[in-house]
Amino acid sequence: MQGDSQREDLRQELAADLNGAFERLVLEYQDRLYRFALSYTGDPRDAEEVVQDALIRAYGALGRYEPTRVRELALRAWLYRITLNVARNRARGVRPRLVPLEGPDGDTALPEPEADSAERPDSVYEGAERRRELDALLAGLPARYREAVVLRHVEGLAYEEAAEVLGRKVGTVKSDVHRGLRLLRDAIGDRRTDEVI
Amino acid sequence: MDTRYTNGRMDSAEDAASEALIRELSRHRAVRAPASVLPVVLAGAGLADAYAPTDSPIGPVFVAYNREGISFVRLAGDHDAFESSFRSRFGRPARNLERLPRDLALAIERQLAGDVRAGLRLDLRELSEFERAVLSKAREVPRGEVRTYSWLAREIGRPRAARAVGAALGNNPIPLLVPCHRVIRSDGHLNGYVFGGEAKRRALEAEGADPDELERLARSGVRFVGSDTTRIYCFPTCRNARRISERHLVPFASALEAAASGYRPCRVCRPAV
Known part of the structure; x- marks a missing residue:
């Protein structure tokens, strides 16, 4: 797990240069957000789309926020919250498919x-x-x-x-x-x- | 054994079962996000383009996209060659994806199948205003039909720019999705295509057009066809022209000839205005 000072750095960078620092945010948080989405949806393809959608939304929001707000953001909790909202909205909109159309990486069928x-x-x-x-x-x-x-x-x-x-x-x-x-x-x-x- | 989770309120059997479960849950932390997350997110944020192969009527193509829409389509092949031609044309990198996001792949598939409401967005920012006008007019030519360079020039209000229209179509960054293959020479010759003449022929055939028939008609001097019942004339591939029965079909070598015979131009394909 990363240290608080590192997270502080990232927020500073995001506030100063969103486009330059955003890739680092993705690399730093994509694994935990994907895991979270996977546990939520139970389907790797759906989880991937949830995380992608959530991070794109996060980029949009960071672009609209004042730099002071970005610097004070509880980044990790905020990203989990966006991911959770996307996953919840999808669950409401379309029923998750139980049997993915293609594998092998989309294959979630349980082996006996x-x-x-x-x-x-x-x-x-x-x-x-x-x-x-x-x-x-x-x-x-x-x-x-x-x-x-x-x-x-x-x-x-x-x-x-x-x-x-x-x-x-x-x-x-x-x-x-x-x-x-x-x-x-x-x-x-x-x-x-x-x-x- | 780690007993951190013991809190005294659960009985010991329940406690042990929970501990085992919690340990198992924590092992999920080894799961990593798929490699496609980063390129798709950067493309969606408008910070980079992503590309992946997809099927088309003329074989597999690479399709690149970003937040504005589809940016580049080329025949699939060597990744390095595609990436370097992308970079030299747009001045930014394109990152490879295993496959396109599902919604995008679906929209492309629908558009290629002729669905005009597929809602596919295109990124034509790098083009000149003239080039954008040419491509957006080319998108209006229906599937399976063809128009001519001079028709397109006239339609965008630049009647003497037929050659420039040809050049703009030749510079089309998004062939197939912007159907520049549906624009040909007035003499029926299919003329050039960014993927080569043979590919242009195949793209037309895949839509139900008959390039041989087009060339045959043009060689015999037929540019337009009219109906002697409606006294309206059309481009031969216009959906209205295809409804004219053999018995009522009247060929014309020019719009002038048709007008002199008392025919008016079709309002759908607009062979003249």
């Missing part, structure tokens, strides 16, 4: 886990598979809990920052995370039981 997967040592392949499984389960959570769990435990945000992104009280976010984790555990439990049967 092998029966003895719990006994096998971790491998890269299995890690990726588990991640896709967890992504799908996350995408199935009600949005309110999904958003809170992803920000807190995937992105590692403090409760205070997650609360700022979500526009909810810190206490509410804590209980949303708690409830979300429980729902997720139940969903995983159901899945594992299905495998045995």
